[in-house]
Amino acid sequence: MNPQKEFGLGVVIGKFLPPHRGHHFLIDTAISRCAAVVVIVCEKPGDPVPGALRQAWLQEMHPAADVRLIDDRYDENDSRVWAENTIRWLGRAPDAVFTSEHYGDAYAAHMGCRHVMVDQPRQAVPCSGTIVRNDPFAQWEHLSPPVRGWYAKRIVVLGAESTGTTTLAKALSEYFKTWWVAEYGREYSFEKQSRGETNWRTEEFMEIAREQTRREDLAAREANRILICDTNSFVTTLWHRRYMGFDSPALNDLAKHCRADLYLLTGDEIPFVQDGLRDGEAIRHEMHRWFEEGLIGQKGSPWILVRGPAETRLAQAVAACSFMAS
Structure with missing residues (x-):
């Protein structure tokens, strides 16, 4: 592990539908504290923005991370299932999970790692995927160039x-x-x-x-x-x-x-x-x-x-x- 980094392997997981400045803040926080970061993008059939695009946008904006796309067919409330699958996807348990949601506590506990909560009240970046989808023009300043190109x-x-x-x-x-x-x-x-x-x-x-x-x-x-x-x-x-x-x-x-x-x-x-x-x-x-x-x-x-x-x-x-x- 990089001696200047607090954690070895960090994970950020979500729909990123679409990615916005709050997501970038979350991922950048993980990168700043981990020697390696994997970003997991979850895709369901019928998502308004294709998962492959979201993966490509995040990889472009965060070249230091390893951005992966997974087929989301799991119960979003079953933290144990998500934890087991995350370990399978990574080949090991991460050292830390970075989220802005309370589900992160149970999710991390099932993997035996730390949960780092980042801006849960959305004070640093007052934005969400739902808000962007409802009115992307009103949230324009919270969108990165590739996402602006889409909208x-x-x-x-x-x-x-x-x-x-x-x-x-x-x-x-x-x-x-x-x-x-x-x-x-x-x-x-x-x-x-x-x-x-x-x-x-x-x-x-x-x-x-x-x-x-x-x-x-x-x-x-x-x-x-x-x-x-x-x-x-x-x-x-x-x-x-x-x-x-x-x-x-x-x-x-x-x-x-x-x-x-x-x-x-x-x-x-x-x-x-x-x-x-x-x-x-x-x-x-x-x-x-x-x-x-x-x-x-x-x-x-x-x-x-x-x-x-x-x-x-x-x-x-x-x-x-x-x-x-x-």
Whole structure:
């Protein structure tokens, strides 16, 4: 045992549904006092946040701990059963159990180890998993970046060429004081054009969709409750159709996993503006129809059409988004 540590092996066990600052305080306390710490994440079927995600989040936030996931099929009030299983999972009895609950006394006693109670009255961190699940936005400051990324609402601005998507996305991010994710496909197209390349391949659209999603997921971790996205992988499927002339089943399957809590479709009634990259003025209205048809076919993702001058569109979008950011 590390001579500077009070205990050898410490255990922290719970649902962590979801992890919050109180859990981090508990685990950090165990790490500070133990040479080694095992965190046991309990998962039941139907949990609102998958156990594997909770395990990954805790492992990311506490790299010094060994975070394990177990199938919770036991009576939560039977401390003896939990103690016997903990010894089996660890291969030995721990030296200390760290909890913020009174069950820790009986649980530790059955393993013959110490129970260290940490902030049981929730004074250091006034938070709980139930409170977070009921209103994650109200508890935002108690959530770590990966958990914020899970709960952040994603607003996707989309539309045909030169319909003001980027203008609206920037304006929304400024209004809600949050992050926005630029259109990676535009960046990719600019670089492609600068190399003198004109032919497209399906693999390029797959790359664009994956990178757009990666950037979106990273930005969601830093978002202020909602994230504004200037396009997403669903939109990439329509640009594939526009340039390739057909749909890609593989790309469509990829897009089925994109997250969108609200789509804002920009109207095509405004004048077309050439910026040096755009080449779709002749089919802009047809593409707008594709977007409308695609959104109608989306299941579970609401959408609205915003039209008019920039300030009118912003007002329409803010009204649609405000209930998410409250």
